[in-house]
Amino acid sequence: MKDTERELAAGQLQNESVTRTYRAIISRRVLAIAVLAAAIILLAAVAVTLGSADLTVSEVYIAIFSRFFPGSLSTDPLTSTIVWDFRLHRVIFAVLAGFGLAVAGAMMQGVLRNPLASPFTLGIASAATFGAAIAIVFLPPLFDGDLVLVACAFSASLLATAAIYGLSRYRGMSAESMVLAGIILMYLFGAITSFLQYTGSTEQLQAVVFWMFGSLQQTSWLKCGIVGIVLGISVPYVILKAWDFNALTMGDQVARSLGVRVERTRTIHMFIASLITASIICFTGTIGFIGLVSPHITRLALGGDHRYLLVASGLIGALILLLADSLARTILAPTIIPVGIMTAFIGIPFFLYLFLRRKEEYW
């Protein structure tokens, strides 16, 4: 009898300790998200003070706050223009774009159960490049380049999404068929883009290549607003559905038995992820890598529960892109290195550190 009591007590203690440890893990994740958000704010605060125009920190902040308190603070119009029309929206766009691309990557990896899924590997980015190349090679003499290019890149990305959907519908919307359809499209659009580059003029070739590097040179408040609205609507919805992502990691059949409508969920989330991606890269060119690696960094550091993984991936992506852009603007100033090149230089050491340090399987 005593033994049974002792066993019961031991079991009770074990249950309590499991509960406590789990709550501690959750608190740690929430804390990590808060720290990441604080780091982004801090870095953004530093990033606005960086640039080729020789402005002091106080000049920059007086220029920023003079818009909110026009009576008490005054700044000269040139400083105000540099800060408000060149730097500030660029910094904010870097945060939004990094966040969006990383969330899209985490979503795609989750619903497709594939560690290699990202807007880049699934043809969405190649399609955008294809659209941009069409605009660069065929349309510049006709219209104002920027808007046409954005429209072409955006529509081509959505075309690729529709094509992935159409192709995989024939195979019952399985994860494998979506990945395969995406990879086929990536090669198809890549080949067409190469052909356009091959047949285009030197200037056109240069423009396409520059677009493929990815750049935050062309940001504006309007573009920040557009991406902000897309993220503001889609991300809360996606986070609410985090349990569905978790269930999908156990396979379609288990997910279905847990009440998830698998095909519908996969289709909706692939569409949302593609929309987020398209709305960002149509303005920036292809910024790859962030969508692929930010979710992996997050998974290595915080585990695979999508309730935290989605947001934390987004914050990691925002941090990488903001850091990359800040360095891209400063290390060879006044020359600005395309940010798409810098993201890999910044992100890979970070990823390798976690990848080599954590020996256990994380995927």
Place this chain on the structure above:
Amino acid sequence: MIAEVRGLSFSYGDRAVLSDVSFTLEEGTVLGVVGPNGCGKTTLIKCLDRILEPRGTVKIRGRGIADYHGNELARTVAYVPQALSIGMAMTVLEVVLMGRTPHVRWSVSDDDLSLVTETISRLGIGHLAFRKLTQVSGGERQKVMIARALVQNPSLLLLDEPTSALDVRHQLEVMALIRSVVDERNIGALAAIHDLNLAARFCDSVIVLHEGTVRAAGEPNQLLTPALIREVYGIRALVGREEGLPFILPVEPVGSETP
């Protein structure tokens, strides 16, 4: 009555896999589904959890499964698949928590958590809570999957060959566990089982599937005869009796090929 199946048929395209399958499953009973490879055991289980949509009638707790909406079916029926493709290495606790998916809104309540911890310690895997699923043995993983199904609080537990990858000791442990959970909670379990001896030892009744139809059904004691085993599996087998239970010793295949 937990489940009532009448005239269930299912085809993959032109190929009929199940035809006119009927049975009932009462509270507190374990129903074994036996039969050779390809006889339709897995398909039958998937039909009962609406993963596949069969013709005929499937009622769970008196209600047709087509009438269950949203998460209702997931709160009533839980499914443990045969081979599990594990995507990401989540911890044992996180995997078991997934069983609460049909019940939770977003955050995990204290009740959810205590149900999960009680279930895993009841199954003897409490000490593995924070181990990655990829780092536990096959037997432990099967217990994790059963724990995940149990925290769904189902009335009907569907198990597709729950012991197929396990050694003899773990086979007994897992089957005994299923047996005791069914008795304690007065729920029903339907398990596809390859091992006739395990079926005889742990199931209240057995249905024998052969080429997609129910060839025989009843208590394992009366049902598992050399003649039936020969007909269904195409083997000669000895059927003995020990401690009031039949035991089956397969001897040799008979006929030119498997039926």
